[in-house]
Amino acid sequence: MDRYWIYYDTETTGVKAEQDRIIEIAAYHPLRQTSFCQLVNPQIDIPQEATAIHGITNEMVAQAPTFADIGKAFMEFCGEGAVLVAHNNDNFDRHFLEQEAKRHGLTLPNWSMVDSLKWARKYRPDLPKHNLQFLRQIFGIAENQAHRALDDVMVLYQVFSILIDDLSIQTVIELLQDTATHSNVLPFGKHQGKTLSEVPRDYLQWLEKQGVFDKPENAALKEAYKILAATPSA
Numbered sequence: 001m002d003r004y005w006i007y008y009d010t011e012t013t014g015v016k017a018e019q020d021r022i023i024e025i026a027a028y029h030p031l032r033q034t035s036f037c038q039l040v041n042p043q044i045d046i047p048q049e050a051t052a053i054h055g056i057t058n059e060m061v062a063q064a065p066t067f068a069d070i071g072k073a074f075m076e077f078c079g080e081g082a083v084l085v086a087h088n089n090d091n092f093d094r095h096f097l098e099q100e101a102k103r104h105g106l107t108l109p110n111w112s113m114v115d116s117l118k119w120a121r122k123y124r125p126d127l128p129k130h131n132l133q134f135l136r137q138i139f140g141i142a143e144n145q146a147h148r149a150l151d152d153v154m155v156l157y158q159v160f161s162i163l164i165d166d167l168s169i170q171t172v173i174e175l176l177q178d179t180a181t182h183s184n185v186l187p188f189g190k191h192q193g194k195t196l197s198e199v200p201r202d203y204l205q206w207l208e209k210q211g212v213f214d215k216p217e218n219a220a221l222k223e224a225y226k227i228l229a230a231t232p233s234a
Helices: 048-054 067-078 093-103 116-123 132-138 149-164 169-177 201-209 216-229
Strands: 004-012 022-029 034-039 082-086 112-115
Touching: 004 067, 004 093, 004 149, 022 067, 022 093, 022 149, 034 067, 034 149, 067 093, 082 149, 112 116, 112 169, 116 149, 116 169, 132 149, 201 216
Parallel strands: 004 082, 082 112
Antiparallel strands: 004 022, 022 034
């Protein structure tokens, strides 16, 4: 089965998936250039502090369908071959999606998932922050209505496309799972995806001076660089 990216985001009543609820879910299918966005009736009150962040009120969701219907529509939109991407997916969106599915008796497809926040932290250690709006700013992406699901999804799509460049889905998944198997490939920066031997020596030396190779997650990359540095340049 061919796999493809689906970018998604959720807005919620709070931060605890076991007790809070999804009140908006959105997704973007870049191959089809189609989007999905739906308010969800959480069947509980939305706290004022949550509304202050995303602007979604109890009145806005009062006539919206519950997740029992929205979840089915979301799964149909994504399809079986989807690889879902969300910013902070592993600590937030994924848990809400799974809890809502469980709560409403739905079975989610066996999707692969990628946390773009983890990718940014792991492979762009040169950046001081990795939240979505900071990445949007440094990559020169136009501002939109932050903290509404579809707006955040479209920013995520642009940001993550820059972060991974032309890397394949399989490579992205493998790089997140096991850095050691790709210890000779630079997974960040302007030479992302190139083997160390293909990267200009002065750029690698600059990374070394910045302490990039000293980060624990780049241990295998550091060893590969040591070997390369000991080899005379052509």
